[in-house]
Amino acid sequence: MSDTGNTTSPADPSERVHPSNPADAWALAFVICHCVPEPRRAGEVALFDARASWPFVIGRTGTHFFQQRPGEMIDCGRLRGDTISGEQLLVSSEGDGLRVRNVGRAPVFVDGTRLPRHASAHVLPGAVVEVYGHSIFLVTRRPVSLPPPHRLLFPMHPFGEIDSMGFAGESPLAWQQREETVAAAQAGRNVLVYGETGTGKDLVAHGIHDKSFRAQGPFVIAHCPDFTSELVAVRLFGGRKNWPNPGTPETIGYFGAAEGGTLFLDEIGEMPEAMQAKLLGALESGYTVVGETERRPLRCVVVAATNRGDTGMKHDVRRRFDVLVVTPSLAERREDIAQMISCLLLERARENTEFAAKFLETDASGRPRVRIDASLVAGLLRCPLPGNLRELDSILGMAIAEARGEPPLRWPSRVPLPAPAPLQLVQETPHHSADALIQGLDRRPAPTQPPKIVCAEPPGVASGDRPDPSRERVLEVLNEKQWRFTRAAEALGISIDKLFRLREKYGLREP
Numbered sequence: 001m002s003d004t005g006n007t008t009s010p011a012d013p014s015e016r017v018h019p020s021n022p023a024d025a026w027a028l029a030f031v032i033c034h035c036v037p038e039p040r041r042a043g044e045v046a047l048f049d050a051r052a053s054w055p056f057v058i059g060r061t062g063t064h065f066f067q068q069r070p071g072e073m074i075d076c077g078r079l080r081g082d083t084i085s086g087e088q089l090l091v092s093s094e095g096d097g098l099r100v101r102n103v104g105r106a107p108v109f110v111d112g113t114r115l116p117r118h119a120s121a122h123v124l125p126g127a128v129v130e131v132y133g134h135s136i137f138l139v140t141r142r143p144v145s146l147p148p149p150h151r152l153l154f155p156m157h158p159f160g161e162i163d164s165m166g167f168a169g170e171s172p173l174a175w176q177q178r179e180e181t182v183a184a185a186q187a188g189r190n191v192l193v194y195g196e197t198g199t200g201k202d203l204v205a206h207g208i209h210d211k212s213f214r215a216q217g218p219f220v221i222a223h224c225p226d227f228t229s230e231l232v233a234v235r236l237f238g239g240r241k242n243w244p245n246p247g248t249p250e251t252i253g254y255f256g257a258a259e260g261g262t263l264f265l266d267e268i269g270e271m272p273e274a275m276q277a278k279l280l281g282a283l284e285s286g287y288t289v290v291g292e293t294e295r296r297p298l299r300c301v302v303v304a305a306t307n308r309g310d311t312g313m314k315h316d317v318r319r320r321f322d323v324l325v326v327t328p329s330l331a332e333r334r335e336d337i338a339q340m341i342s343c344l345l346l347e348r349a350r351e352n353t354e355f356a357a358k359f360l361e362t363d364a365s366g367r368p369r370v371r372i373d374a375s376l377v378a379g380l381l382r383c384p385l386p387g388n389l390r391e392l393d394s395i396l397g398m399a400i401a402e403a404r405g406e407p408p409l410r411w412p413s414r415v416p417l418p419a420p421a422p423l424q425l426v427q428e429t430p431h432h433s434a435d436a437l438i439q440g441l442d443r444r445p446a447p448t449q450p451p452k453i454v455c456a457e458p459p460g461v462a463s464g465d466r467p468d469p470s471r472e473r474v475l476e477v478l479n480e481k482q483w484r485f486t487r488a489a490e491a492l493g494i495s496i497d498k499l500f501r502l503r504e505k506y507g508l509r510e511p
Helices: 173-188 201-210 232-237 273-285 334-349 353-359 376-381 391-405 434-439 471-480 484-492 496-506
Strands: 028-034 044-049 056-058 066-071 074-077 089-094 097-102 108-109 114-115 119-123 128-131 135-142 191-195 219-223 260-268 301-306 323-327 360-362 368-370
Touching: 028 334, 028 376, 044 056, 044 066, 044 089, 066 471, 089 219, 114 119, 128 376, 135 334, 135 376, 173 201, 173 323, 191 201, 201 219, 201 260, 201 301, 201 323, 334 353, 334 368, 334 391, 353 360, 353 391, 376 391, 391 434, 471 496, 484 496
Parallel strands: 191 301, 191 323, 219 260, 260 301
Antiparallel strands: 028 044, 028 135, 056 089, 066 074, 089 097, 097 119, 108 114, 108 128, 128 135, 360 368
16 A cells, blocks of 8 residues: 555554655645644645555544655654544545545535535536644645755754744645755856745845855845935945046945845836846946946845746846745745744744733643634635735734634734635535444345345244343353354344344443
8 A cells, every 4th residue: 555545554653664665756745734733734744546446544543744845754644632523524535536425424515604514516627625623734736855955954943843944834835945056056156036925035035045055145125115226336346546536435335245145136127128238237347336437246145035027127137146046925824824824923932921821831742832713724725825924914814813813813803804615515425434334233135235134043933932131141152252243243143233133122322
């Protein structure tokens, strides 16, 4: 059985194993985004094998969840907790998505719409599945395995926590961003970082500096929207002493201040075109301090960031940035939202002692966490976040304001939620768990009318003439056979159906 849906746990839950069939590049997956009894499990994933002929089970007796990281899959075992059934969801592959069937006792919602018990719905990647009171899952597509990490990413940070570069998230895109950042740092070339507003382009720039051989040098930030045409040359390149007027002090520009390190040009697309022409010359053959004639060599790496793509940048300036790093939006990596929530709230707790005193607690592993309600996670997963991290942080701020010091944090009422998504429900036949079938607790016949188990009659006694066993005899045999109804019926010489009727007649219950 493949690791994408095994139900056999290794002796050590932290044992590191690799996917058994790496030839399957991608698989549909359930990612834990919130888990009430075990908050630290956010980010764990269960991969589903589309070729399997049996449904996968989500529940206490179901499939295992894994910490998927570059070069490894860490088995964390099954779900735990009293608020989810042993068999809560049956999940099977169907077309380009999954067929999710609710067979447990806990209420289930798919994208805000109730999924009744013994009903199923076809869900696509991006769907949010909530087992009320226990966990929230995001349906997504995942590679079966991730390649080993770059050597500069060792040792890897604890799962689900912020890394040394300030990145949060365990999704494949989060790890790809880390790899691209390290590769750009090692290239030693000028870098253009492109991404939507609020996607952490500044974190990438800091990471490129920290992982480069210039890490001991200065990291200088220049906000291009603040430049004016009159002063931009002096601010970038510096000005000679006593120029243009006697007594004018010498000015060290951004390029001079960043010597031996990294210069970060934030929002380079907002730089005036006239200044971009001078920047082009500096990137090609060095820069000239205002008031001087000789060029000075460029002794720093330039990292530029923009959310405008090639728009706003001169074509020849764009070509001087040899390396491109793209920061993904939250819409592309929604499975990381839960871990981003945790990191942002812990940062607020470090800055605000009053907030920490009311909302901060210690989990079973001894690590701090902020108390949040499932509604906050579900809302952020379903709500569009065009502002990405900035909008996420803004919603968290509103949730804190509405909480008024009373944990946990809930979805703020003034932020509208998307309407529940319509589901095409299919009413399924009642499902009975394996434990119930083994113990003989299910008396309802299956639709195919399975054969009844009838024991051979004692010689010379017709079944219609034989009296029913007494209550004491039935109880004695049930206890002797440990309430295994098939064995008890054989010992009593009656059918299992009759044994069920006698159990109800005599009011017998398993101790």
